[in-house]
Amino acid sequence: MKGENINIMDYESIMENIKKENGEVPNPIQVLGDLDESLVVNHMMDKKFVMSKGAIPGKYKALMLLSAAIALDSQACIMMNTKAAKKSGATVEEIMEVFALAKFAKAATTLSNAAPAFEWLLENK
Structure with missing residues (x-):
């Protein structure tokens, strides 16, 4: 199936990485995650996808x-x-x-x- 090789990211790891990279989790990401963690995961998967293009x-x-x-x-x-x-x-x-x-x-x-x-x-x- 297409896309199988994409590593699924988990919410907690994403939030830790964002904090590590930026010194904090931006409020919009935090609030979105508080409402629906899957939307943050999806957003960051999209980022990972576009940033992986060479x-x-x-x-x-x-x-x-x-x-x-x-x-x-x-x-x-x-x-x-x-x-x-x-x-x-x-x-x-x-x-x-x-x-x-x-x-x-x-x-x-x-x-x-x-x-x-x-x-x-x-x-x-």
Whole structure:
């Protein structure tokens, strides 16, 4: 059967690993686990799956995840992915450049989303 070789992770081990890697378990993960441990296990299996792919080096995956966390306004994920990027070999300069890129992307999205309002203002001066 496909996927048989994936090691099933258990909830307690996952929580210990998260705490070991990050110094703490981010509140959203803790609360989710308190409500339904299987959702945390599934989330971390998904992470393990995408991180196991080899086409993109781990450092760049960590930086991309950080950029997405910034753009999506996830404070816990920003902290977690900043730590992961640094641990994966990213320099402070690379991490700060990701912050600048994500800020620009978010600003560009804001401008794009506001375009209909701008058009309305032009028509209704």
